[in-house]
Amino acid sequence: GQQLNQSPQSMFIQEGEDVSMNCTSSSIFNTWLWYKQDPGEGPVLLIALYKAGELTSNGRLTAQFGITRKDSFLNISASIPSDVGIYFCAGQLGGETSGSRLTFGEGTQLTVNP
Amino acid sequence: DGGITQSPKYLFRKEGQNVTLSCEQNLNHDAMYWYRQDPGQGLRLIYYSQIVNDFQKGDIAEGYSVSREKKESFPLTVTSAQKNPTAFYLCASSFGGGSYEQYFGPGTRLTVT
Numbered sequence: 001g002q003q004l005n006q007s008p009q010s011m012f013i014q015e016g017e018d019v020s021m022n023c024t025s026s027s028i029f030n031t032w033l034w035y036k037q038d039p040g041e042g043p044v045l046l047i048a049l050y051k052a053g054e055l056t057s058n059g060r061l062t063a064q065f066g067i068t069r070k071d072s073f074l075n076i077s078a079s080i081p082s083d084v085g086i087y088f089c090a091g092q093l094g095g096e097t098s099g100s101r102l103t104f105g106e107g108t109q110l111t112v113n114p
Numbered sequence: 115d116g117g118i119t120q121s122p123k124y125l126f127r128k129e130g131q132n133v134t135l136s137c138e139q140n141l142n143h144d145a146m147y148w149y150r151q152d153p154g155q156g157l158r159l160i161y162y163s164q165i166v167n168d169f170q171k172g173d174i175a176e177g178y179s180v181s182r183e184k185k186e187s188f189p190l191t192v193t194s195a196q197k198n199p200t201a202f203y204l205c206a207s208s209f210g211g212g213s214y215e216q217y218f219g220p221g222t223r224l225t226v227t
Contacts (some may be wrong), residue, residue: 042218092214106156
């Protein structure tokens with residue numbers, strides 16, 4: 001299937017620092033979603049983006065739908081220990097004929113040191 | 115409470131046995147999905163269903179089968195033909211159509227020895 005390049009693969013930060021991660025593709029996406037997964041659990045939807053250039057916040061989280069529709073980023077401000085987990089981006093391809101399926105990035109593993 | 119349930123949380127089977135993983139949702143979602151996750155990796159789509167009595171293969175359907183006889187239920191069978199079945203299996207659902215927000219269940223960890 002289509003690839004989403006998510007970076008970085010892992011991050012080790014101190015509590016209180018800001019975090020930024022992104023996803024890029026050579027293809028155009030109509031929708032971008034960001035999820036967080038705790039160990040041994042299912043991913044939880046954090047933010048959904050539907051329009052190019054859209055900037056959406058959810059508490060300390062901010063995500064943007066890139067203007068080219070080929071990328072998205074997620075920022076976490078003032079990180080806290082419970083931010084630890086794996087963050088996934090997911091997108092719905094433009095012109096996608098297979099209905100509602102999503103393409104997922106490989107995830108960013110975030111570790112926050114108290 | 116609305117949500118997606120998967121049972122059991124942990125499942126152990128001997129090699130050569132088929133095993134069925136349960137996924138139920140009461141969100142009134144039309145579309146349901148099965149993903150496989152291996153350690154340190156992303157999610158790979160096994161099968162998905164956009165409406166009752168219809169389903170499509172995802173990227174790694176070989177060795178798996180599904181059915182969608184009811185809107186609320188989308189069971190996944192891991193057959194003995196699946197060469198490396200030990201993994202974390204995640205079920206998700208969405209309203210489908212033009213809505214792409216998928217909501218996930220808690221997952222089932224399958225170990226085959």
